[in-house]
Amino acid sequence: MSGQFLTEVKRTHYAGNLRSTDIGNEVVLMGWVGTRRDHGGRVFIDLRDRTGIAQVVFGPDINGEAHALADQLRSEFCIAIVGRVISRGENINAKIPTGEIEVEAQRLQVFSRSDTPPFEISDDSEAGETVRFKHRYLDLRRPALQQNFLRRSKLCKATRDYFGESGFVELETPFMVKYTPGGARNFLVPSRLNPGHFYALAESPQIFKQLFMVAGFDRYYQIVRCFRDEDLRLDRQPEFTQIDVEMSFIAEEDVYHTMEGLIAHIWKEVLDVEIKRPFARLKYETAMAHYGVDKPDLRFDLQLCDLTEVLKTHGGGGVPLFSGALEQKGIIKALRIPAEHATSLSRAEADKLEEFVKGFGARGLARCKLGENGDWVSSPLSKSVTPEARAAVNQALSARTGDFVFFQFGRPKLVNAVLGGLRLHLGQKLNLIDKSQWNFLWVTEFPMFDYSEENKTFVAAHHPFTAPRSEDVPLLSTDPGAVRARAYDLVLNGNEIAGGSLRIYERDVQAKVFAALGLSEEDFRAKFGFLLDAFRYGPPPHGGIAFGVDRLAMLLTGADSLRDVIAFPKTQKGTDLMTDAPTQVSDAQLEELFIRLKGPI
RNA sequence: GGGGUGGUAGUUAAGUUGGUUAUAACGCCGGCCUGUCACGCCGGAGGCCGCGGGUUCAAGUCCCGUCCACCCCGCCA
Numbered sequence: 001m002s003g004q005f006l007t008e009v010k011r012t013h014y015a016g017n018l019r020s021t022d023i024g025n026e027v028v029l030m031g032w033v034g035t036r037r038d039h040g041g042r043v044f045i046d047l048r049d050r051t052g053i054a055q056v057v058f059g060p061d062i063n064g065e066a067h068a069l070a071d072q073l074r075s076e077f078c079i080a081i082v083g084r085v086i087s088r089g090e091n092i093n094a095k096i097p098t099g100e101i102e103v104e105a106q107r108l109q110v111f112s113r114s115d116t117p118p119f120e121i122s123d124d125s126e127a128g129e130t131v132r133f134k135h136r137y138l139d140l141r142r143p144a145l146q147q148n149f150l151r152r153s154k155l156c157k158a159t160r161d162y163f164g165e166s167g168f169v170e171l172e173t174p175f176m177v178k179y180t181p182g183g184a185r186n187f188l189v190p191s192r193l194n195p196g197h198f199y200a201l202a203e204s205p206q207i208f209k210q211l212f213m214v215a216g217f218d219r220y221y222q223i224v225r226c227f228r229d230e231d232l233r234l235d236r237q238p239e240f241t242q243i244d245v246e247m248s249f250i251a252e253e254d255v256y257h258t259m260e261g262l263i264a265h266i267w268k269e270v271l272d273v274e275i276k277r278p279f280a281r282l283k284y285e286t287a288m289a290h291y292g293v294d295k296p297d298l299r300f301d302l303q304l305c306d307l308t309e310v311l312k313t314h315g316g317g318g319v320p321l322f323s324g325a326l327e328q329k330g331i332i333k334a335l336r337i338p339a340e341h342a343t344s345l346s347r348a349e350a351d352k353l354e355e356f357v358k359g360f361g362a363r364g365l366a367r368c369k370l371g372e373n374g375d376w377v378s379s380p381l382s383k384s385v386t387p388e389a390r391a392a393v394n395q396a397l398s399a400r401t402g403d404f405v406f407f408q409f410g411r412p413k414l415v416n417a418v419l420g421g422l423r424l425h426l427g428q429k430l431n432l433i434d435k436s437q438w439n440f441l442w443v444t445e446f447p448m449f450d451y452s453e454e455n456k457t458f459v460a461a462h463h464p465f466t467a468p469r470s471e472d473v474p475l476l477s478t479d480p481g482a483v484r485a486r487a488y489d490l491v492l493n494g495n496e497i498a499g500g501s502l503r504i505y506e507r508d509v510q511a512k513v514f515a516a517l518g519l520s521e522e523d524f525r526a527k528f529g530f531l532l533d534a535f536r537y538g539p540p541p542h543g544g545i546a547f548g549v550d551r552l553a554m555l556l557t558g559a560d561s562l563r564d565v566i567a568f569p570k571t572q573k574g575t576d577l578m579t580d581a582p583t584q585v586s587d588a589q590l591e592e593l594f595i596r597l598k599g600p601i
Numbered sequence: 602g603g604g605g606u607g608g609u610a611g612u613u614a615a616g617u618u619g620g621u622u623a624u625a626a627c628g629c630c631g632g633c634c635u636g637u638c639a640c641g642c643c644g645g646a647g648g649c650c651g652c653g654g655g656u657u658c659a660a661g662u663c664c665c666g667u668c669c670a671c672c673c674c675g676c677c678a
Contacts, residue, residue, distance in 0.1 A: 035638075035639085035640095037636090037641095038634085038637095039635055039636070039640080039641090040633070041634075041635035042634090042635040042636060042637075043635095043637095044638065046638075055637085055638070057635095057636085057637090059635070061635090074629095089636095091636055091637080095638080096638085099638085116611070116629060117611085117628095118611055118612075119612055119613095119628090120612075120627080120628070125613095126612070126613045126614090126627090127612055127613075128612085128670080128671090129670075130608090130669080130670055130671090133670095180678095182678055184676090184677055203677095203678090204678095206678090228677060231602095231675085231676060231677075233673085233677090234671090234672075234673090355605095356673095358604085358674095359605080359673055359674055360673090360674060361675085417674090421674095459678070460678050461678070462678060463678045464678075466678090571670065571671085573670085577670090
């Protein structure tokens with residue numbers, strides 16, 4: 001019957017688009033029943049589609065049959081309305097865009113009825129994520145979530161338009177690829193045709209996009225799904241989407257310029273916001289020194305101060321903890337909270353910060369408050385510190401009366417993580433962040449290698465095809481830890497939204513990098529032989545970058561979680577509450593794959 | 602792998618030093634209502650207190666274990 005209806009009647013308007021200019025028109029709307037207000041002789045419903053809601057009114061004087069049928073309408077019934085747009089006269093609802101009009105229902109078609117939904121389909125709904133994810137198709141009916149996905153769609157369209165007009169070629173790469181060691185843990189896919197052999201799900205199209213450059217496509221992009229089997233977070237899902245880009249015959253400036261253009265285009269198209277270019281830049285080393293992290297949020301200006309040298313000259317300043325840290329070649333850094341912000345930080349709250357930093361693995365959080373005359377009050381440090389050291393520290397910090405100072409000492413990695421985390425935490429807690437800003441920042445000159453304490457070797461910080469800065473190439477054999485890479489990240493308001501590098505295309509440089517990683521050419525041949533082979537045939541200089549689409553969407557929509565911009569997200573344990581994936585499989589399926597489970601689980 | 606928070610009606614929450622029949626709001630069902638838009642009024646139904654064990658005369662409440670969800674650290678080239 002409803003099929004017959006649609007051969008006769010077509011939708012003429014979306015509900016949310018109706019305005020007073022439509023008054024007098026016959027319209028056909030299709031959508032879902034929101035709230036229902038039944039007054040007997042007048043029945044009102046809110047008809048919702050993806051554009052918004054319009055009020056529909058039923059009455060015996062308008063159409064008796066429709067009015068009688070409207071009595072049965074309930075939440076989330078899927079219906080069509082044929083009616084006339086009329087003015088609401090005095091009864092305007094200023095809260096909704098369609099509030100000046102309503103539709104007098106001449107005809108009501110019920111396509112399908114609905115069970116009572118498990119939660120209210122509304123932006124005011126207080127239902128938790130667990131129940132919403134179980135019925136995600138209903139959750140996705142909520143206007144706020146629909147707006148997120150409409151915006152995400154605009155983001156993708158803007159991206160394709162920009163690259164299309166800039167001479168980029170959209171190309172696809174395989175998801176099922178060869179397992180490559182290092183980096184993120186891979187999801188594995190067993191090969192039925194090759195028992196005992198496995199594909200990996202691509203953690204990124206990295207190597208394939210480089211091969212596109214070897215092939216001569218010159219400028220490539222793709223909006224592509226990537227897979228990483230690592231622990232999840234608010235801003236991390238096991239499958240996520242990247243805007244993947246690679247270009248030939250370029251240097252860093254070409255990447256920066258082209259990607260700033262992309263960002264500006266996206267912000268203009270999606271938000272109608274003009275983004276100022278060029279973006280600010282910060283060397284990795286400076287970012288770590290001043291902010292303790294490689295993705296600083298520069299919307300507020302608290303900075304860390306390195307006191308290692310100052311306290312060295314004062315022999316630890318009389319503080320046993322400091323001198324102990326210095327003896328073990330640790331560093332000492334401090335975060336100063338100026339008095340005007342510190343006043344809103346009560347003693348109890350400052351105590352709580354100790355618990356906060358312990359989450360980062362800190363033993364504790366030494367702190368002091370600057371009293372009159374620069375003395376340190378309410379601090380265990382005040383008794384032991386020498387007046388000379390105290391004065392020197394105060395000067396290094398430019399500390400004034402009423403300021404709070406937090407100290408951290410020990411291994412550089414820990415000190416920076418703790419104070420960087422504390423800086424961000426206090427920035428939020430003390431309301432120092434200007435939320436109206438879009439603060440873009442290039443972080444440049446990342447180190448080539450991290451030292452792995454576990455394996456006692458250097459490992460690639462980005463990936464092993466990242467080009468070193470040419471002046472640092474000699475250091476590859478003498479001091480790998482000091483080699484800087486031609487790698488860059490794009491940071492927005494403290495979120496890493498993109499990362500990339502120029503790649504190695506010269507055999508001798510690649511060999512030196514392998515050597516620094518402690519890998520023989522043989523090792524690498526086994527793992528990346530196809531890439532090395534490809535590079536024997538005239539590889540162009542090239543480089544690229546990849547953006548996290550989900551994070552971009554999250555920032556563009558103001559969503560609190562990646563889960564609000566991914567249609568069917570997974571829980572923190574990687575399960576799908578709607579489908580129950582992952583599940584166990586039958587013995588027959590395992591048999592076919594030549595897999596035996598190691599029980600019991 | 603580690604730390605933390607939570608789990609009570611369809612939903613969101615309250616539940617005191619362990620003590621009668623486990624509350625509320627919204628939602629739902631029935632009735633009434635011609636201007637509501639958080640409609641209103643009258644009536645009603647609805648519970649494996651996450652699961653398992655223990656302590657006790659008595660457990661939503663205390664103890665142990667376990668599962669699930671969320672947040673953070675490690676991890677994410």
